[in-house]
Every structure is written in structure tokens, then in C-alpha cells.
Amino acid sequence: xxxxxxxxxxxxxxxxxxxxxxxxxxxxxxRGGHFVNQADRSSAxxxxxxxxxxxxxxxxxxxxxxxxxxxxxxSSTSSVTAGTSRRKSYGGNLQVGLTGGSSSDTLDPxxxxxxxxxxxxxxxxxxxxxxxxxxxxxxxxxxxxxxPQGGSLTDWVIRLRPGVTFHDGRPFTADDVLFSFxxxxxxxxxxxxxxxxxxxxxTKKLDSHTVLVKLTSPVADYAAxxxxxxxxxxIAPATLNPARPNGTGAFRYQSFTPGQRSVFTRHPHYWQHGxxxxxxxxxxxxxxxxxxxxxxxxxxxxxxxxxxxxxxxALSNTGSIxxxxxxxxxxxxxxxxxxxxxxxxVRVRQAMRLLVNRPQMIDSALDxxxxxxxxxxxxxxxxxxxxLVRQQDIPQAKFLLKQAGKEDLTVTLVTSPVLSGVVxxxxxxxxxxxxxxxxITIKNVPPGTFFGPDxxxxxxxxxxxxxxxxxxxxxxxxxxxxxxxxTHNNNSHYTSLYNQAIATADAGLRQEILHEMxxxxxxxxxxxxxxxxDTLDAYSSKITGYAQSRLGQPLMDYxxxxxxxxx
Amino acid sequence: xxxxxxxxxxxxxxxxxxxxxxxxEVLPGNAAYAILGHEGTPARVRALEVALHLNRGLLDQYWIxxxxxxxxxxxxxxxxxxxxxxxxxxxxxxxxxLVFVTGVIxxxxxxxxxxxxxxxxxxxxxxxxxxxxxxxxxxxxxxxAIALIIVLSTAVWHxxxxxxxxxxxxxxxxxxxxxxxPVATLVIVITPYxxxxxxxxMVEALESDYVEMxxxxxxxxxxxxxxxxxxxxxAPTIQVIGLTFLYLAGGVVIVEYVFNFPGIGQALxxxxxxxxxxxxxxxxxxxxxxxxxxxxxxxxxALLATPRRRIVS
Numbered sequence: 001x002x003x004x005x006x007x008x009x010x011x012x013x014x015x016x017x018x019x020x021x022x023x024x025x026x027x028x029x030x031r032g033g034h035f036v037n038q039a040d041r042s043s044a045x046x047x048x049x050x051x052x053x054x055x056x057x058x059x060x061x062x063x064x065x066x067x068x069x070x071x072x073x074x075s076s077t078s079s080v081t082a083g084t085s086r087r088k089s090y091g092g093n094l095q096v097g098l099t100g101g102s103s104s105d106t107l108d109p110x111x112x113x114x115x116x117x118x119x120x121x122x123x124x125x126x127x128x129x130x131x132x133x134x135x136x137x138x139x140x141x142x143x144x145x146x147x148p149q150g151g152s153l154t155d156w157v158i159r160l161r162p163g164v165t166f167h168d169g170r171p172f173t174a175d176d177v178l179f180s181f182x183x184x185x186x187x188x189x190x191x192x193x194x195x196x197x198x199x200x201x202x203t204k205k206l207d208s209h210t211v212l213v214k215l216t217s218p219v220a221d222y223a224a225x226x227x228x229x230x231x232x233x234x235i236a237p238a239t240l241n242p243a244r245p246n247g248t249g250a251f252r253y254q255s256f257t258p259g260q261r262s263v264f265t266r267h268p269h270y271w272q273h274g275x276x277x278x279x280x281x282x283x284x285x286x287x288x289x290x291x292x293x294x295x296x297x298x299x300x301x302x303x304x305x306x307x308x309x310x311x312x313x314a315l316s317n318t319g320s321i322x323x324x325x326x327x328x329x330x331x332x333x334x335x336x337x338x339x340x341x342x343x344x345x346v347r348v349r350q351a352m353r354l355l356v357n358r359p360q361m362i363d364s365a366l367d368x369x370x371x372x373x374x375x376x377x378x379x380x381x382x383x384x385x386x387x388l389v390r391q392q393d394i395p396q397a398k399f400l401l402k403q404a405g406k407e408d409l410t411v412t413l414v415t416s417p418v419l420s421g422v423v424x425x426x427x428x429x430x431x432x433x434x435x436x437x438x439x440i441t442i443k444n445v446p447p448g449t450f451f452g453p454d455x456x457x458x459x460x461x462x463x464x465x466x467x468x469x470x471x472x473x474x475x476x477x478x479x480x481x482x483x484x485x486x487t488h489n490n491n492s493h494y495t496s497l498y499n500q501a502i503a504t505a506d507a508g509l510r511q512e513i514l515h516e517m518x519x520x521x522x523x524x525x526x527x528x529x530x531x532x533x534d535t536l537d538a539y540s541s542k543i544t545g546y547a548q549s550r551l552g553q554p555l556m557d558y559x560x561x562x563x564x565x566x567x
Numbered sequence: 568x569x570x571x572x573x574x575x576x577x578x579x580x581x582x583x584x585x586x587x588x589x590x591x592e593v594l595p596g597n598a599a600y601a602i603l604g605h606e607g608t609p610a611r612v613r614a615l616e617v618a619l620h621l622n623r624g625l626l627d628q629y630w631i632x633x634x635x636x637x638x639x640x641x642x643x644x645x646x647x648x649x650x651x652x653x654x655x656x657x658x659x660x661x662x663x664x665l666v667f668v669t670g671v672i673x674x675x676x677x678x679x680x681x682x683x684x685x686x687x688x689x690x691x692x693x694x695x696x697x698x699x700x701x702x703x704x705x706x707x708x709x710x711x712a713i714a715l716i717i718v719l720s721t722a723v724w725h726x727x728x729x730x731x732x733x734x735x736x737x738x739x740x741x742x743x744x745x746x747x748x749p750v751a752t753l754v755i756v757i758t759p760y761x762x763x764x765x766x767x768x769m770v771e772a773l774e775s776d777y778v779e780m781x782x783x784x785x786x787x788x789x790x791x792x793x794x795x796x797x798x799x800x801x802a803p804t805i806q807v808i809g810l811t812f813l814y815l816a817g818g819v820v821i822v823e824y825v826f827n828f829p830g831i832g833q834a835l836x837x838x839x840x841x842x843x844x845x846x847x848x849x850x851x852x853x854x855x856x857x858x859x860x861x862x863x864x865x866x867x868x869a870l871l872a873t874p875r876r877r878i879v880s
Binding site: 106298449 | 594595596600601602603604605606607608609610611614644646647649654713716720721725728729730732734735736824825826827829833834836837838840841842843846
């Protein structure tokens, strides 16, 4: 299978010291409202997985320090990479399987919708900056530096990395950045919201490798703003022809059949020297996680992303497979519309949150693959308020409902099997609600109906998000201008706090503001967030270079360039 | 007879196209909602609806499609913009291979086992086969498929691929090992029906007066079975084999899903989920046409196999 046998130490020849340091470093994990180290986590019971296999999985994982999956090589401005104790070989056809694809799969860098779309376009294209897989810091990719011009927080200079080439050999320049920014805005693509208050008309090129971004209102850290959703802010060439993909990513396009398979080959002039390892990358669509797990078991693929708990339990007993459970900051919230009865009354919203037995819901609906949450999102944000903890309190829930005159509350919850665990969580909530005298009628609709005209409009429903830093999540779902404001939250003080926070450079002051916003989420918001859900992936023992990720994207945030056949 | 049936078939196909078109309109949402899914904010949905011309009237959309059909233009998939024929053609061929191979193996197996059990009526082979067949008949396809995967791929033996990862642009016959489990599943599912019909017809034939007469004449037993009993038992079995082919045309959907086999069933499921009307229309029409053709062919063969029905009274 391996077409080349050249072997290099992990992380490439120029990074030995950095990588050794990274391997020696203990990776912290977030669990139960506080951080614990890896040893603590691996010794914790993992229902559904025999302890032996979890440990084996982690041994295969090795230690991932800070590097974002898009940046695994070690250049002067990058930090660390995923590394393991096993030697990596170059070449070979890395076969990856994912679910969720369909005949509407796309390779357009700004039209990706599903996980498998993102996996492919993130392979072909790269953003300016990204978030490291520990969700801690900004990693610079196509940008070398993003800094305010003359101290003005409305004028940001993006200095681009020199020497980067597209797959067709054309050099990457400021024109490509401007083209991509314009295209994202013109298409009203999902990335538009993540570009902040950009004044695209005044944004311009300063020279071939420098762009001046003009904002209509100040942003304290524009690099962090752009890094929060890298998969929606990919840079395409100014000559983009979506039918013939041409990016700067580690792999270049070879073939693509929607709903079936896509094949990519190594970009020979990739700017991160030594990467990628695989000579060919094949991403295959699977209709179900069952056939995905079967394909991994029989060696037809080498890595399987977004598995369901039953498959993880079965794969854990297979000697040649390593299961990787990542404590991600992903959420599957219940969404209560704060502008529609009965949820216009904050006492009803609070009662609904108080009746949830979170540990029981995680055990029953998520097969224990999750961490208790308290209705506030973004657990890995440095400004996340860990003091906000909510536990089940049936007497208080009943008291609040009585006060609101809703003792015999009956509500309809619209759910759908759009993601593993969603319907199960709805069922468990309906059971738990009975204790407080609340009757939840479950309306389980097919995904096509769920995402139909009533999507984001239901009085009581569910949704899901991978991990985003706090202010980014607020921007996409908590403001009147948010595209996914399913709770129809519209609080002017909250909005002004957001505007204030995004413009505040002082870390202490910013934390104060964010804590006040989270206090609002905790006491008045329309989300019930019972858990931060884990990401479940599995890898063949033939490959190495993978790690856990907190971002909630499968397969180490699609870090295919780091995966290699073990030497 | 064939001409009359063909004419009726054309009318049927037209009616099917109208019904399918109306049925897709009844489904909630449309291709724009389906494509955008989780990212489907109202503004983006409206923009995509305009781009895909979904804002046109129902009659307009149908007219564009049907007029295109008569000029040989099947249109483009709403989901990915590819020409419908280019997208569906390899899948039709793959499914046709699956159905044909399964049908032929299942028909021969069913006829042979049916004849054997009839000849050994009330003997132990008859009892054993009857019980096994009854058990299999009660199992849905996906149970058979999963059982085969467990036994032959993942848990007991690792001799066959669990999923049929056929490279795009290649056809099922290029990697026969990928066909084994899907074909085996469908053969196991269809054989009992053919077997039971064949057994019943053969038992009846073997107990008939002309077989008794042949035996009394001293005709060798193999000749009695092959020349006298079998041709008379085969006519009703052919009808069942025809029905089995029709069942396979729809039954492959589940098997294709389980084995990730790139066929017409998987394409249809994808198209319905994606509200991809041009693809749904074409696949359903192709399936309807297949039904019509198989019905006509089955009737003709059954007619040829039944001499007394060929006599015009």
C-alpha cells in the first residue's frame, strides 16, 4: 500500500525539539466544570468502552499539544503539532469515511453545509487563521500577522504568508483574499457573520501580500474573530472555478462524485514542509454509521468520523482499531422561543431548565459520551464562567410553574434524527418533565421536514452546534441579527454588552462583560443545554498522527495532513 | 397483445410521471431547504430557490421537465447541477447487474430446490428445506444482510468486504467480490418464494395422470421429471420469477443502503431526501418502465410455456 518508504521523525525534521516538548506535555481536558489532566481522564470510567481499549486508544493518540489540524507542520510562527511515539511513513492511500453526505455534496469553498463537505473543502483550501484543536489560541496559516493599523481597532492589517502557492502553481496573494471576502459576502455564505462588522467596500490591498480590512465598528482582536470559524472563511483563488478546485491546501483535487467519493493527491509544493504524509486521500460517503464501522473493521477504510455510541462500543473490542473520544464543546440545545408563550415568561423557561436531570440525560441519551452543562455554551472560552452550575430541582421548578400559573403545562417539542442523540435527548426530557407535572408531546419529523419552512421558527425545538468561542456563538444565535436565532432572543442590553465586549481589548474588563452576558444566558436565556457532547472517532492501528480535538469537528478537525501510515 | 400492452404502458408512464410530480410537491420543503439543511436561514433559502427556479409555478416546472424529456434532455439534478443521465446511468447499470445476477441465481436455485423437495416430498430433505425456507421468509432483507456481514466480514470470518466501496466510474463487474454479499442477501431473500411455488407446482405435476401414464409406460424417471413434469410445473413458477424481478427492482434499495452499494436505490433515497425532482422523476419512470417490460416479457414466456393457452378458441 505504501508507495514511498521514506521515514521522518514526527512533525518533520525541523521540529524535533518542539515536538519532543509537545509529547512530554500533559494535555488538559475539561470535565465536569473543571479541567483535569489526561491521566485523570483516561482512568475515568467510560461506559460502553472497556477501559483497556480506551487506554489503547489514547496510546495510539499520543499527545496533541497545541497545533491546529490545519497547521501541523512546525514553521516559525506555528506552534506544535500532533505527534505520536510511532514513526510515520510517507505515501499510501489514506481512506477516510464519514456520514452525512448526499447528492448535494459540494467542493465549493464557500457553500459547504455538512461535515463531509467541510472535510473536503478544508482539505483543498485554507483559511488565514484557525483555532488550535485545544480551542486555546489562534494559529496563523495563510496570514502571518493580523494587527491594528496605528492602534485603530477599526483598521486591521493582514500580512500574508509569502511563498504559498495554489495547486496550479499560481502564487497566493492579497487579490485572492479580497476575492474570497467579496465572494463570501456576495453569496451571503455562512462565513459572512464571522467576518465581523467589515466594510468590504473600503477593504483594500496595500501590496501583493498585505490587506487592509476596514471595520464599521471596533473589534478588539480581529485575528480571534477570523479564527473562530475557519471552515467558513476559506481562501479561494481569484480565478476560482468551483468545477476545478484549486486551493492552497495540503491535498489537491483529483476526482469527486457527490454522495459517493472524492479523491485528492498530495500537494507537492505545500508550504508546510514535510506535510502531508499520505500520497493520496480518499474520502468516502457512508449512508450510516453501521456500514462506516463495518468498513473500518474490515480494513476498507483507515479512519471513521462521527460514530455513534453503539458502534464505538463494538469497535472498542476490535484489536486493530483505536477509538478516540474527544471531549468537545459541542452542544445539542433545546430551544425555547422567548417571544412565544409559554416561554415568554422567564419563570417557565427557568422551570424547564430546572427539571432536567443532566447526568441521567447524558447516561441515557448520549451513552455517557458527554459532560454536564448548565445552559451556557463555549466551555473552552477563556472567559467561560465556571461558577454557573445548574442541577435538577423539581420543587423549585414546580414552584416557578405555579407562580407563572402553568402547573399543568403542556408543550410540543419538535425533534428529528438530524444528529445522533437528538431524538433520544427529547425522549429523556419528556420523561424527566413528568416529575414537575409538565407534559412534553414529542413531534418527531424527518430531517427534510425539520429543516423545512418551520426550521428556526418552532416554539420548542432542538438544534446542534460544534464548538465556537463565546462571542462567536452569540453572534450566530443570540442576537436579533443572528442567522440562527432560534430562541428569538432580542434583549437590547445583551446586544449592547456584545457590542461592548467585541470592542474591548482589556482582558479583565472583557471578562467582566462576558460573565454578565453568561449570567443573562443562565438566568433568562432560551436554551436548555444539558451537555457538552463528545466526538467519537475511530482509527485503524495502521495509521498514526491523530489526536483528540475540542472543536467538535470529526477526525481531529479533519487533520488528514497529519495522518500517516505507521512505519 | 404486446402492442396493446405497450400502448397502455406509455399511458401508465405518463400518469406515473404526473403522480410522482404531484407527490414530490406534497412533501414538506423543497430542494433549497434540503440542500441547505442546518445552514438554511430564510434569506439563504430564498436565494437558492430563485437560483434553482423553484419559484416557478407547478405547471411551468412540469412542462419544462416533460418537454425536455421528449427532446432527450432529462434535465439537471437540483442537488448538484450534474446532468441527470450522467448521474444516474452508472447507478442504473450497477443495480441492473445486481438484479440480473441475483434473479438468475435465485431462479435456478429456487427451481432446482423446489424440484428436489417435490421429488423427495415428505422426506427429510423436504422437511429440512421447508423449515429453513419458512424461517428465512420471516426475515427482512436487512437482517439477512447484517447476519451475513457478521458471519463473513466482521466477527466470525473476515473473508468478504463488509461494504461495496465501488470506485466512481467503475462498474460492479470490475470488482466481483463486492457483489458477493449483496447478491447473497437478495438470493437468500427471493429463493424461498420461487422454491415454494416450484415445489407446489411440481408436486401437482408429479401426481397428475400423464405422469402416472408415463411411469406405467416404463419411461425412465429422469425423463418423467425433466420432460413430462418440469415443463408443466415451470409455467406458474415463471410468473413468480417475474414478480421476483419486480420485487428486486424495489428491494435493492435496502440492500444498497446496508452495503453502501452505488445503485439506483441509493440514488433514489438520496434524491427523495434532497427533493431532487428531476432525478426522482427519471428513476421512478425507469422503475415503472422496468415493471411494464417485465410484466409483458413474463406473460409472453408463460404463454409460450403453456401450450393450451396458445390455442385461440
